[in-house]
Amino acid sequence: MRVPILYEDNHLLLVEKPVNIPVQEDNSRDLDLLNLLKNEIKKRDKKPGNVYLGLVHRxxxxxxxxxxxxxxxxxxxxxxxxxxxxxxxxxxxxxxHGVPKQKEQKLTHHLLKNSRKNQVSVVPSTHPEGKKAVLNYRVLASQNGLSLLEVTLETGRPHQIRVQLSALGHPLFGDQKYGAKLNKVGQQIALWACALQLEHPTKKEPVTVFSQPPKAYPWHLWALESFK
Structure with missing residues (x-):
């Protein structure tokens, strides 16, 4: 599996993560992105020892x-x-699924993760183990009973976007875990990390990359380039 590289220098590696591959090794023992990249770098650069690659988000x-x-x-x-x-x-x-009533909105929930089931639920703000989750969304377009949203995160909780949008009444297309009543088994979840912007850790210069979803349903319903 070849992973597209979006930006690379001596300190940073920005890539386009393929769908349906874990970021790091889990109980499934399936090939994971972190080890895949380490092996690719080791082979490409002919490194004799172990390759260092730090995971900072998921x-x-x-x-x-x-x-x-x-x-x-x-x-x-x-x-x-x-x-x-x-x-x-x-x-x-x-x-x-559907069209949110508000075109732009900040969503705030408290989430609780069940690690055994790998499932997250919304709980009252008074729950002692609930963690605050905040995101902002903006409706970019709607068609065929579906809406394309731009989402930015203020917190980074597990399954956050999926759970919060489902709690709003608009589960993600293809998400069987948090939208089973509307989605079919085998559909690919329509959530994509489309842009990443940061200050270079040593050069102090801005680094911005963009990643385009595949030209498949439902993404192909819209001219995504116009929303960059």
């Missing part, structure tokens, strides 16, 4: 799009700090 297994990895420990520390301070801008496109 995407759900079925989700594709732009991701950043650190190639040095210095970059990893600085990128992790940027993530904590929420200064790395991550933009997503999401196709949901």
């Amino acid at each position: 995407l759900d297994r079925p989700v594709g799009g732009a991701m950043v990895f650190a190639k040095t420990s210095k970059a990893a520390a600085r990128l992790s700090d940027m993530m904590r301070r929420q200064v790395i801008e991550r933009k997503y496109w999401a196709v949901v």
Whole structure:
């Protein structure tokens, strides 16, 4: 499997994550993105020892799009700090069922993860284990009973976009976990990390990459280039 490289230098590696591959090794023992990239770099650069690649954020297994990895420990520390301070801008496109009443909205929920089932639910704000989740969405277009949203995150909780949009009454197209009543088994979830912008950890220059979803249903309903 070849992973498209969006940007690379001595400190950073930004790639386009393929869909349906875990970011790091899990119980499935399936090929994961982190080890795949390490092996590719080792082979490409003919490195004799282990390859360092720092994981600073994640995407759900079925989700594709732009991701950043650190190639040095210095970059990893600085990128992790940027993530904590929420200064790395991550933009997503999401196709949901229906048309949200509000064209733009900030959603705030409290989420609880069941690690055994790998499922997240919305709980009251008073729940002692609930974690606050905040996202902003904007409706870009609607067609055929579906809407294309631009989503930005203020927090980074597991399954956050999927759960919060489902709680709004507009589950993602193809999401069997949080929209089983509207989606069919085998459909690919329509959530894509389309853009990533950050300050280079050593050069202090802006780095921006864009990742285009596949030209398949439902993405092909819209001219996505016009929404960059």
